[in-house]
Amino acid sequence: MPRRRALILALAGAAALLLALAPVASASWIRPESGGSPNANDISTLYTIVLIMGAVIFVLVEGLLVYSVVKFRRKRGGPEPTMVHGNTPLEVGWTIGAAVIVAVIAAITFIYLPKIKNPPNSSANGLQQLAGEDFASLNQPNPPNGKALRINVVGQQYIWRYDYIGAPRLTENRPVYAYYQMVVPTNTTVILQINSSDVAHSWWIPKLGGKADAIPGHNNYTWFKISKPGIYKGQCAELCGNNHADMLAEVRAVPPDQFKAWLTGQRQAILQSQQALAAQRKAGEGQ
Amino acid sequence: MRGLPDRKTGWLSWLSTTDHKKIGLMYIYATFLFFMLGGVEALMMRLQLAQSQNTLINPQTYEALVTMHGTTMIFLFVVPVLAGFGNYFVPLMIGARDMAFPRLNALSFWLLLFGGILFYASVFFTPPNTGWTFYAPLSDSAFNPSNGVDAWIFLIHLTGLSSILGAINFVATIHNMRAKGMGWARMPLFIWGILIYSYLLILALPSIAAAVTMLLTDRHFGTGFFDVAQGGDPLLWQHLFWFFGHPEVYIMILPVFGMISEIIPVFSRKPVFGYKAIAASTAAIAFLGMLVWAHHMFTTPTPIVVLAFFMLSSFAIAVPTGIKIFNWIATMWRGALVLKVPMYFAVGFIAQFVIGGISGVMSAVFPVDWQLQDTYFIVAHIHYVLFGGSVFGIFAGLYYWFPKMSGRMMNETLGKVSFWLMFLGFNMTFLVQHSLGLQGMPRRIYTYQSGYGWDVENLISTIGAFILAAGILVTLFNAVRSVKVGKKAGNDPWNANTLEWFVPSPPPENNFDVIPRIRSAEPMKDIRREVAAAGRPAGSVAQPVAPGT
Numbered sequence: 001m002p003r004r005r006a007l008i009l010a011l012a013g014a015a016a017l018l019l020a021l022a023p024v025a026s027a028s029w030i031r032p033e034s035g036g037s038p039n040a041n042d043i044s045t046l047y048t049i050v051l052i053m054g055a056v057i058f059v060l061v062e063g064l065l066v067y068s069v070v071k072f073r074r075k076r077g078g079p080e081p082t083m084v085h086g087n088t089p090l091e092v093g094w095t096i097g098a099a100v101i102v103a104v105i106a107a108i109t110f111i112y113l114p115k116i117k118n119p120p121n122s123s124a125n126g127l128q129q130l131a132g133e134d135f136a137s138l139n140q141p142n143p144p145n146g147k148a149l150r151i152n153v154v155g156q157q158y159i160w161r162y163d164y165i166g167a168p169r170l171t172e173n174r175p176v177y178a179y180y181q182m183v184v185p186t187n188t189t190v191i192l193q194i195n196s197s198d199v200a201h202s203w204w205i206p207k208l209g210g211k212a213d214a215i216p217g218h219n220n221y222t223w224f225k226i227s228k229p230g231i232y233k234g235q236c237a238e239l240c241g242n243n244h245a246d247m248l249a250e251v252r253a254v255p256p257d258q259f260k261a262w263l264t265g266q267r268q269a270i271l272q273s274q275q276a277l278a279a280q281r282k283a284g285e286g287q
Numbered sequence: 288m289r290g291l292p293d294r295k296t297g298w299l300s301w302l303s304t305t306d307h308k309k310i311g312l313m314y315i316y317a318t319f320l321f322f323m324l325g326g327v328e329a330l331m332m333r334l335q336l337a338q339s340q341n342t343l344i345n346p347q348t349y350e351a352l353v354t355m356h357g358t359t360m361i362f363l364f365v366v367p368v369l370a371g372f373g374n375y376f377v378p379l380m381i382g383a384r385d386m387a388f389p390r391l392n393a394l395s396f397w398l399l400l401f402g403g404i405l406f407y408a409s410v411f412f413t414p415p416n417t418g419w420t421f422y423a424p425l426s427d428s429a430f431n432p433s434n435g436v437d438a439w440i441f442l443i444h445l446t447g448l449s450s451i452l453g454a455i456n457f458v459a460t461i462h463n464m465r466a467k468g469m470g471w472a473r474m475p476l477f478i479w480g481i482l483i484y485s486y487l488l489i490l491a492l493p494s495i496a497a498a499v500t501m502l503l504t505d506r507h508f509g510t511g512f513f514d515v516a517q518g519g520d521p522l523l524w525q526h527l528f529w530f531f532g533h534p535e536v537y538i539m540i541l542p543v544f545g546m547i548s549e550i551i552p553v554f555s556r557k558p559v560f561g562y563k564a565i566a567a568s569t570a571a572i573a574f575l576g577m578l579v580w581a582h583h584m585f586t587t588p589t590p591i592v593v594l595a596f597f598m599l600s601s602f603a604i605a606v607p608t609g610i611k612i613f614n615w616i617a618t619m620w621r622g623a624l625v626l627k628v629p630m631y632f633a634v635g636f637i638a639q640f641v642i643g644g645i646s647g648v649m650s651a652v653f654p655v656d657w658q659l660q661d662t663y664f665i666v667a668h669i670h671y672v673l674f675g676g677s678v679f680g681i682f683a684g685l686y687y688w689f690p691k692m693s694g695r696m697m698n699e700t701l702g703k704v705s706f707w708l709m710f711l712g713f714n715m716t717f718l719v720q721h722s723l724g725l726q727g728m729p730r731r732i733y734t735y736q737s738g739y740g741w742d743v744e745n746l747i748s749t750i751g752a753f754i755l756a757a758g759i760l761v762t763l764f765n766a767v768r769s770v771k772v773g774k775k776a777g778n779d780p781w782n783a784n785t786l787e788w789f790v791p792s793p794p795p796e797n798n799f800d801v802i803p804r805i806r807s808a809e810p811m812k813d814i815r816r817e818v819a820a821a822g823r824p825a826g827s828v829a830q831p832v833a834p835g836t
Contacts, residue, residue: 029722032658040658047655054645061641064616069634074556074623081622086561090617091610098609102602102648109598109652116654117591157430199425200521202586202661206727210657211586215522216424217515220588237586237661237729239353239418241425242346245732 013063036207036232037224039116043210046112050105057101116209119143119189119223126188127256140221141191148189148223151182155194155201155214157240158247167263176267182251183266185259186226194220199241205234205251213238226253305389306796307374310396312692314371317400318364319763324407325359326759328352330752333716337749339737349733350416351435355407357419358439361535362446363403365677369542370395370453372684373481375692377457379787379794380475382466382802387459395453402445409438418731420532421502423513423524428506436506440499447492454485461485466786468805472566475785475808476559479566480545483573487534487541490577495531498524522587529580537576539673541569543680544611547633550687551615553783554630555622561614562808568607575604585653586660594653601651608644612637627781628702632683635710639675643668646721661731664724670717682709682762689766690780694792695773701765708758715751719744784809 030051034044072081121143142148150166152175162182165175184190194203196214204211208224226232236247254262301309332352335344344352374392378385386392409415415435417426426436461482465474474482501512502524511517513524544565552559559565581589581597615637624630646668650659659665682705689697723744728735735741779788788811790798806813 029726032655032725033727043654043658046652047649047658050649050652050655054649058641058645061612061616062638065619065634065637065641068616068619068622069624069626072555072619072622072624074625078623081555081557083558084560084621085558086564087617091561091564091614094613095606095610098606102605105648105652106599106602109654110595113591113654199430200422204727204729206658210654211660212657213586213588215587217520218522218588220586234727235729235732239350239422239425239731241430242350242416242733244350244729245346245734 009063009067013059033206036205036226036228037209038120039209039224040207042112042116046109046116049108053101053105117141119148119191120225121145122147122189122225123187123227125186125256127185127259140193140219141223143189143191148191149184150191150193151184153182153192153194153203153214155196155203155236155240155247156198158236158243160201160203160236160247160249164263168267170267170270176263176270178266180249182249183259183262184226184251184253185256186229186253188256189223189225191223192221194222200238201236201240201247202238203234203249204237205232205249207232208234208251211237224251226251229253229255305385305393307378307386307389307392308692308794308796308798310392311371311373311375313396314367314374314399317396317403318368318371321359321363321403322368325356325364326756328356328359330756332356333749333752335733336735336745338746339735339739339742341734344733346733347416350418350731351414353418353731354415354435354439355410358406358442359403360673361419361539362442363399363406365539365673365681366450366535367399367446368681369481369484369539370399370450372546372681372688373457373484373542374453376688376787377460377478377481378464379691379790379798380478380785381461381464381469382786382799382805383460383464384798386456387464388456391452392456395449395456398445398449398452402442402449405445406438406442409435412438415439420528421499421524422528423502423505423521424515426502426524427513429514437503440503443495443499447496450488451492454488457481457485458489466802466805469810472563473805473808473810474566475545476548476562476565476569477542477545477785479569480542480548483569484538484542487538487573487576491531491534491538494527498527498531501527522584525584525587526580529583533580533583534573534576536672537572539677540680541573543636543677543684544569546680546684546687547615547636548611549783549785550629550633550683551618553687553781554625554627554633555619556625556782557618557622558784558809559614560617560620561610564610565614568610571607572604575600575607579604582651582653582656585656598651598653602648605644605648612641612644627686628697628699628706629683629687629781631703631706632679632686635706636676636679636683639671639679639713643671643676646671659724661729662724663720663728663730666730667717667720667724670713670720675713675717679709679713682706685762685766687781688787689769690773690776691787691792691794693770693773694776695769695771696776696780697765697769697773701761701768705758705761705765708761709755710758712751712753712755712758716748716755717751719747719751723748779811784811786810789814 031044032047034040119141127149152163152165154161154163159179161177161179163175163177167176169175192203194212194214195218196216198216201214202211203214203222208226209222212220212222214220230253232251234249236244240247301313304310331344332349335341335349374386413433413435415438417431417436421436421439424430461478501510504510505512505514511519513519513521515521548559548565578600579597581593582601585594650656650665650668686697686702723741726741727739728741776792778791789803803810803814
């Protein structure tokens, strides 16, 4: 029976492809970037599961299509095809089949969602003295113990600015800030509050998880927790003007002690430059 | 001879015509012209991205190209070219002598043409550079004081009005002017596609018409709909835009589904498998298509429960879409496939649309989309749907209906050369872009650093784009050449099923001297059977003489 044979052929093809895909699916060019933060890793795993399901469907459908084109060509003097108008059980079957597949994908998504969305606690070897300072928002993500390094990320044409609002401050209400490169402690949960001071931007460091759009008038949130020190690169992902491509960003993860040293240094550098500026201004006024 | 005045000729006859066939042809000529412009813009972008840190095109020009390309392909090619095919073939396929409102029909075309000209006039001033989505506040006067954005706003107004009037015309025509006996279950599937396309246009276009009007008043009259400082909200733009923008995707694909549903049975020598399921799934896709807009906004600050809803509604669309694909393959199953060029493009359509469908489900998984959104993965996805899908389907339709419109066959060999060049070029251009997106390349960037490892794939993509362009040029050459030297087509060169093949090629101005009574979804089969039973030579019934001539 050719129909059964074709089906077996297609299933065998799908199985063969699955075996072939197993090593391929681990290749970096076929999955989203990961390796920096657990949420990026979980997204990559979820993606891979959906990709493999998609690959099976791809092989099945394309297999049937190619098989039909090769097998059912008109032959000279061949018999006219049977005039089939439909087959209700078959049609109901593939409708239910398609619905079941997307339902399974939905279920898997909801299994992975909490791990991707909710930040974990910082590790024991992470930064310890985390201020209890919160963002003024109710819907921010929070680790179970409520302790994280909180950084406010502001998008502007064409640079990112980081306000370390959860760390010792410059003055009463001015946090230490930095541009372009965000320095963070390793093994520490970092929660980002993202907004914009001009047009829409999108914060994205691929190895540290998904994007979060920076929309004027709104706060968006994401988090990461880096275990390996190093530099993680990314760039703005929402067209924000002609030089959108130049709006690069990087996150440098360093051990907590180095982070504290950097923060102190950054604080002093800002204060000094402010004093220098004030002195200049004063000199200017005196003229 | 037929008791009718002679056919009018000359350029004035085109300017003043209300004949749906002439209007249809003008739509097709004009939209293919815009298709060429949009294609050249795409090639310029691909040239710039062929290597890292290329300085061929400056950032301002590049972002203008991004914007012009997207706007052109969507508003000036895919949507109106379908209106063009609809104009030409809806009356012929349902057995009507013209559209319900012929003069309104002419107005629709001229609004489209002048909308396009107005938009392209901005090239001589400052073309817009915000991407075809025109997100506020980037499109607001504070960041884009130049007139390019205004040109786009007026393009949307004019082409939107054109589409709405055209859609009302299709709805009135299809509801009221079908031949005797053509009940809903006997209507050609292309007509189902155009009918639902029209309803979707009527439902979706007011949203973008409102949005661009608000943008216009924000820009020039001091309102603040999208300005945070005045209590407005940039997210409002995104909601209004995508409430139109996603149904727009189905507007661009449903009539093509209809074309494929006409072509596959004809070239499989079998009736379409599951007619009712295909018609019903068209309606289901349109209904669900109105409920998925925020899957374009998964990365915006939006509660998880909302994201989950839009993920599930997007998944739901995969079901009726899958039904169609299975029905098409089942139509081919155990058929007697005649592999002419229209069938090549139809099979290519299915093969590529499947990939776009699968990548669509993948990006509907919202946590996954947080990585994919606004990258080249999405660029690849939309092109698999809109080029691998819609445009390949439009080419299938062009090869299928060219004999009816011109009276001449297109060259088969050139057609196959064109198909293989396009198939190879298309997949070379866009398959690798999935990978670029996964490696972190955002869309709409005018250049990229060399250290990211994106160089090779970008080069492959650029070479593929030029192969694709060569394939398109072969079809255009084929069409221009065949008008003059093509083999005479006769009424019904494909042994087809629907009523447009009953009349001469090209059809006379009044379409039908006698409108046959419809007894099934495949009226031409009934007519051929009648002819055979009456023992008369084939063709004698197909060119009836109206009483009184």
